[in-house]
Amino acid sequence: MRTLPDTLTDPVGLKPPYYIWLDKFFLRLIRDERDLPFIYFTLSIILFLIPYAVLLFSHLFVGLNWWAAAIFYMIINAASFIGRFSLMFHCAAHRTLFKKQYNYLNYILPYFIAPFFGHMADTYYSHHIGMHHAENNLEDDESSTMSYQRDSLKSFLLYLSRFIVRGLYDLASYLKKKNRKKLMYSAIRGEIMFIIMCIVLSCFNWRATFCVFIFPYFFYRLIAMLGNWAQHAFIDPAEPGNGYKNSMNCINSKYNWICWNDGYHISHHLKPTMHWTEHPAYFQKTIDKYVENNAVVFSKIDIMMVAVLLLAKRYDLLAKNFVNIGNRFSSEEAVIAFLKERTARCDNQ
Numbered sequence: 001m002r003t004l005p006d007t008l009t010d011p012v013g014l015k016p017p018y019y020i021w022l023d024k025f026f027l028r029l030i031r032d033e034r035d036l037p038f039i040y041f042t043l044s045i046i047l048f049l050i051p052y053a054v055l056l057f058s059h060l061f062v063g064l065n066w067w068a069a070a071i072f073y074m075i076i077n078a079a080s081f082i083g084r085f086s087l088m089f090h091c092a093a094h095r096t097l098f099k100k101q102y103n104y105l106n107y108i109l110p111y112f113i114a115p116f117f118g119h120m121a122d123t124y125y126s127h128h129i130g131m132h133h134a135e136n137n138l139e140d141d142e143s144s145t146m147s148y149q150r151d152s153l154k155s156f157l158l159y160l161s162r163f164i165v166r167g168l169y170d171l172a173s174y175l176k177k178k179n180r181k182k183l184m185y186s187a188i189r190g191e192i193m194f195i196i197m198c199i200v201l202s203c204f205n206w207r208a209t210f211c212v213f214i215f216p217y218f219f220y221r222l223i224a225m226l227g228n229w230a231q232h233a234f235i236d237p238a239e240p241g242n243g244y245k246n247s248m249n250c251i252n253s254k255y256n257w258i259c260w261n262d263g264y265h266i267s268h269h270l271k272p273t274m275h276w277t278e279h280p281a282y283f284q285k286t287i288d289k290y291v292e293n294n295a296v297v298f299s300k301i302d303i304m305m306v307a308v309l310l311l312a313k314r315y316d317l318l319a320k321n322f323v324n325i326g327n328r329f330s331s332e333e334a335v336i337a338f339l340k341e342r343t344a345r346c347d348n349q
Contacts, residue, residue, distance in 0.1 A: 001324045001332055002299045008284065010256040010263070013277030029102050031095070034277045037260075038088050038097060045113055049081055053116060056208040057201075070211045077117075078219055085117045086220060087259040091276050093125050115197065115213060118220030120190030127171050130183040133272050137232045137246050142170035143225075146240060150233040150343040153311045160225045164218070223304070230307035231265040234296040234342035243269040244293030248306070249283065251323070255302030263303060266295060291326035296342065299323050315339055 013034035019027065026039045052073055055061065061069045089109055098105040110121045127143070135141035143163065148155040162170075168191050175184035194217070201209040236245035243266055250256070250263030262268075264279035267286075274282065283290075290297060298306060301321045309317050318339055319332040329335045 001319065001322055001329065001335060004287070004323055004325050005252060005299065008280040009252045010261055010280045011277060012280055013275070029098055029105065031097065031099050032275065034275060035091075035095075035097060038092070041084060041088060042109070042113065045081065045085065045116070049077065050113075050116060053208075053212040056212060057205050066207070070207065074211055074215055077216060082117050082216060082220055083223060083259055085113070086119070086224065087262045089114060089117075089119060089124065090128065090262075091260055093129055094273050095275065115194060116216065118213075118217035120187075120194050122186035122190035123168070123171075124190075126175065126183040126187035126190075127167075130180055130187075131171060131174055132228075133269070134178075136241055136243070136269060137235075138241055140174065142167070142174050143228055145229055145232040146235060146346045149345045150229065150235075151310050151313055151315075151340070155345075156226075156229055156311055159229065160222065163225055164221055167221075226307045227262075227303050230303045230310060233306070233310055234339060235346065236294070236342065237344075237346045240346060242293060244289060244295045248296040248298065250298050250302050250306065251280070251283065252299045253302045255304070265303075266290075266297075287325065291328065294328065294338075295325070296339070297323040297325060310343065 015033070023036060026036060027033050030036065030039065056066070056070055056073060092106075092109055096103075096106055097109070110119070110125070114121060114124070132141055132143055135144070137144050137146065139146065145159070148159050150156075168187065171187055172184050175181065175187065194213075198209055198213050201213070231247055234246075234248050236242065239245045247266045247269050249266050253263050256263045260276040261279045262276075264283060267274060267279050267282050271282070289295075298318070298321045301309075306318065309315075315336040316332070319335040322329075322332075322335045322339070324335070329338065
């Protein structure tokens with residue numbers, strides 16, 4: 001077990017001592033100066049990754065050289081870009097990036113850049129904002145983890161395959177049932193647009209289309225579902241709608257620097273529009289609520305590691321990195337018993 005650290009090392013968006021001229025130019029466009037890192041990460045995509053993708057569609061590489069370049073592209077995209085973009089896109093879905101007078105710039109991420117990372121232009125917003133946050137991982141949330149045994153690899157593979165095979169159908173059915181037809185049509189339109197784009201591009205170069213668009217499509221769904229699985233793995237069946245009891249936090253993790261404090265999933269569900277830099281301070285401010293609600297918090301490990309350890313049933317390592325807030329547990333064995341109770345399939349599902 002770990003004790004609650006005196007200080008948090010996660011990013012808090014401190015204002016730099018000065019801004020260079022390029023910073024000042026972009027600051028005139030964006031709503032919040034703390035989102036300036038989003039701009040520079042987006043530029044790295046536009047100036048490096050997308051030109052690289054275009055080269056794969058060209059005739060510059062042939063034979064084995066093409067395959068080497070393609071494999072390297074998929075590796076660098078999966079290792080350095082997909083995760084960071086997905087969480088930046090997530091933040092921008094909750095808080096519009098550009099000012100109202102520059103609203104046309106807000107279309108760059110969903111319609112121009114997102115397809116390179118397996119995202120549909122409108123499907124993500126419909127799913128994440130229109131359903132997941134609206135239902136808070138409860139029964140009507142089609143991506144809910146409640147009905148699964150959450151330390152079971154077999155259960156996760158069933159969860160993943162269901163999302164891949166019928167995710168759009170389930171989302172559209174939910175939105176229709178809730179009479180959110182605008183979001184329903186938006187989700188379907190986004191998926192169809194992506195499929196048509198892939199079909200057309202495949203007629204010209206199916207290999208490049210697979211590497212640049214189809215591979216990220218499936219890889220993103222794997223990491224997204226793995227992340228959601230871990231974020232909503234530890235559920236109190238008595239209060240599954242309580243944000244403190246159906247989510248978890250990962251603090252003091254390098255992952256939070258890479259993926260914009262995504263480890264603070266409890267406070268994100270409690271306050272979805274909170275700026276990503278404010279979560280560490282809010283965590284410290286409301287620590288008594290975490291004690292009161294017996295919340296699950298880990299330190300020094302990230303969400304993906306939690307998922308891997310959980311599916312491997314390495315409760316010993318989870319307990320080792322568990323933060324014993326309020327000294328609730330006397331031993332790691334007690335923590336393990338507690339975590340196992342929280343990962344059991346909810347019987348009323």
